[in-house]
Amino acid sequence: MLKLAIIGLSCTTLLILILFQMSNNPTLCEPSENGNLTVNDDTIISEHLQVEAILHYATSRVIPQQTMDEIKISFNILKSLTPCNLLVFGLGHDSFMWSSINPRGTTLFLEEDPKWSRAILKDLSFIRSNTVRYRTTMYEAEKLIEHYNKEPDCWATKSVLRGNSKCKLALSMLSNEVYDKEWDIIMIDGPKGYFDQAPGRMSAIYSAAVMARNRKGPGVTHVVMHDVDRDVEKVYAQLFLCRKNLVDGVGKLWHFEIPPALDVNTDFC
Numbered sequence: 181m182l183k184l185a186i187i188g189l190s191c192t193t194l195l196i197l198i199l200f201q202m203s204n205n206p207t208l209c210e211p212s213e214n215g216n217l218t219v220n221d222d223t224i225i226s227e228h229l230q231v232e233a234i235l236h237y238a239t240s241r242v243i244p245q246q247t248m249d250e251i252k253i254s255f256n257i258l259k260s261l262t263p264c265n266l267l268v269f270g271l272g273h274d275s276f277m278w279s280s281i282n283p284r285g286t287t288l289f290l291e292e293d294p295k296w297s298r299a300i301l302k303d304l305s306f307i308r309s310n311t312v313r314y315r316t317t318m319y320e321a322e323k324l325i326e327h328y329n330k331e332p333d334c335w336a337t338k339s340v341l342r343g344n345s346k347c348k349l350a351l352s353m354l355s356n357e358v359y360d361k362e363w364d365i366i367m368i369d370g371p372k373g374y375f376d377q378a379p380g381r382m383s384a385i386y387s388a389a390v391m392a393r394n395r396k397g398p399g400v401t402h403v404v405m406h407d408v409d410r411d412v413e414k415v416y417a418q419l420f421l422c423r424k425n426l427v428d429g430v431g432k433l434w435h436f437e438i439p440p441a442l443d444v445n446t447d448f449c
């Protein structure tokens with residue numbers, strides 16, 4: 181109840197701020213050119229999306245699973261980088277929020293469960309999501325570490341995801357967009373990882389590490405990971421995202437800053 185009241189209050193404040201900003205923004209009154217999107221149109225669309233998001237959350241009875249303090253970590257990174265490329269493992273009640281904070285960037289979700297995708301995207305068709313088929317199950321989490329140690333195609337020296345069918349931890353059949361974009365922020369809050377037959381987050385964590393190491397552009401890749409109270413998340417994060425890259429954490433969320441691998445012949449950590 182208190183949580184709802186806090187969220188309601190924050191939303192109202194944000195709504196007032198945005199409306200205040202819109203009322204002081206003369207660019208909103210300028211006409212756009214013959215059907216082409218202008219910077220002003222872009223601004224209007226972004227602000228429209230954010231107002232829609234405020235209305236959505238102010239009137240919704242379901243709230244995201246992450247706590248306010250956990251959300252704030254990703255919110256602050258996103259606020260400082262937007263417009264940027266944000267890749268999120270797992271659709272949820274927070275998806276609209278992340279998309280609306282990055283209105284001029286690219287926000288793409290990877291979701292394993294088509295039924296859950298339909299439920300979340302029902303009224304939010306502008307959210308971009310790909311369905312992912314995972315090749316792993318939670319049951320195999322321990323064995324997959326042995327597989328990683330033995331399979332050269334998994335090693336940091338290989339560092340390839342697309343078409344890497346030999347390494348079971350590599351998400352090898354994603355859309356080209358996922359491989360071709362450099363993701364500034366990767367959020368790992370999916371797939372499901374709380375029962376034996378669930379896919380678990382092993383390959384999401386491994387693949388996020390490979391993407392981050394392969395970054396060619398300036399800066400680091402921010403990886404935020406939820407549910408680090410669970411063994412698999414903890415062990416895999418330490419194995420591939422590395423303690424030395426852990427820069428922040430609160431509750432069940434860890435924030436890593438992964439630099440590009442200068443020398444592909446080095447290990448993950």
Ligand SMILES: C[S@@+](CC[C@H](N)C(=O)[O-])C[C@H]1O[C@@H](n2cnc3c(N)ncnc32)[C@H](O)[C@@H]1O
Pocket residue numbers: 243244245246269270271272273274291292293296369370371372
């Ligand atoms: C761990 S939840 C977290 C979602 C989001 N980040 C949040 O805070 O609300 C994400 C995963 O749970 C799965 N899931 C399935 N049914 C669900 C439900 N009813 N509620 C939440 N997650 C569900 C989805 O497959 C999804 O990838």
